[in-house]
Amino acid sequence: MSKNAPLTGDLPGTKPRQGPLVLIAALVTVVLWASAFIGIRGAGPHFDPGALALLRMAVGSAVLAIIAVRHGVRLPARRYWWLIAVWGVGWFCVYNLALNAAERTLDAGTAAMVVNLAPLMVVVFSGLFLREGFPKPLIIGAPIAFLGVVLIGMNSQAAEGEGPDLTGLLLALLAAVMYAGCTLLQKHLLSAGSDATTLTWLGAMAGTVALLPWTGSLIGALQSAPLGSTLWVVYLGIFPTAIAFTTWAYVLQRSTAGQTSATTYVVPAVAILMSWAILGEVPTPLMFLGGALCLLGVLVTRLRWGQLKG
Numbered sequence: 001m002s003k004n005a006p007l008t009g010d011l012p013g014t015k016p017r018q019g020p021l022v023l024i025a026a027l028v029t030v031v032l033w034a035s036a037f038i039g040i041r042g043a044g045p046h047f048d049p050g051a052l053a054l055l056r057m058a059v060g061s062a063v064l065a066i067i068a069v070r071h072g073v074r075l076p077a078r079r080y081w082w083l084i085a086v087w088g089v090g091w092f093c094v095y096n097l098a099l100n101a102a103e104r105t106l107d108a109g110t111a112a113m114v115v116n117l118a119p120l121m122v123v124v125f126s127g128l129f130l131r132e133g134f135p136k137p138l139i140i141g142a143p144i145a146f147l148g149v150v151l152i153g154m155n156s157q158a159a160e161g162e163g164p165d166l167t168g169l170l171l172a173l174l175a176a177v178m179y180a181g182c183t184l185l186q187k188h189l190l191s192a193g194s195d196a197t198t199l200t201w202l203g204a205m206a207g208t209v210a211l212l213p214w215t216g217s218l219i220g221a222l223q224s225a226p227l228g229s230t231l232w233v234v235y236l237g238i239f240p241t242a243i244a245f246t247t248w249a250y251v252l253q254r255s256t257a258g259q260t261s262a263t264t265y266v267v268p269a270v271a272i273l274m275s276w277a278i279l280g281e282v283p284t285p286l287m288f289l290g291g292a293l294c295l296l297g298v299l300v301t302r303l304r305w306g307q308l309k310g
Helices: 020-046 050-070 078-105 110-117 118-129 136-160 166-191 198-212 212-224 227-254 257-263 266-279 285-301
Strands: none
Touching: 020 050, 020 078, 020 257, 050 078, 050 198, 050 212, 050 227, 050 266, 078 110, 078 166, 110 136, 110 166, 110 266, 118 198, 136 198, 136 257, 136 266, 136 285, 166 198, 166 227, 166 266, 198 212, 198 257, 212 227, 212 266, 227 257, 227 285, 257 285, 266 285
């Protein structure tokens, strides 16, 4: 692709543009990522972390290829290809493996609590290295939302009646580091002019290739897993992966990395409601309070959205 080829989204150096479509895309991302917790629980007993990640990403990459072709593939400059490969392996391979493995030994609440350190990391490092600054609504709202996640995690851990597994905690922390680092790297690539849709597809392909060593495990799992569990993984590939990561990139390109990552604090609150509606898991009062704090914190981070001009 020529360096002068047209690109979609904001140009480097311009202020992010936000509007109703950005808010809708953020909502789609949050709801679909929240549903992933249910999908992983449905498929987890019959797929090991590598097999689950490989099938999810194979399906997701195929759907992302269709989205990219319909949108129009715009390859980035060659000097960014190695960064895209690093980002794709980190986000779509290492993060998935770490999270899937962590949730085999940790309860969902504790895993979510540790992984959600990532948005706080993004707020700090995007302010330092991406020159996004430290807006007061973001600095106030993100810790409030994280407090909500902590309340949910403490309640979930108490319900399990056991202390957290050290290996699971380390894996969840690795997932948090991957989340934060890959969000910052993705924002850098988008700011450099990479097309959001093409970038997501290429990254997913890199992650899928990195997961190929688990092909044998996946073949064995497909032969023994119930159809329902396999369909859950297909769902994970289509919706929380292909669609949600496309809307995530759309929002990230038009907002700051700190604001975009802080939005994901709504995920635990939505996941609680989904678990209640679908799995019949009735939330405790403490979980309701934690969910309310998550929503309040994210609302605070968004107080200045209307003041930004495109």
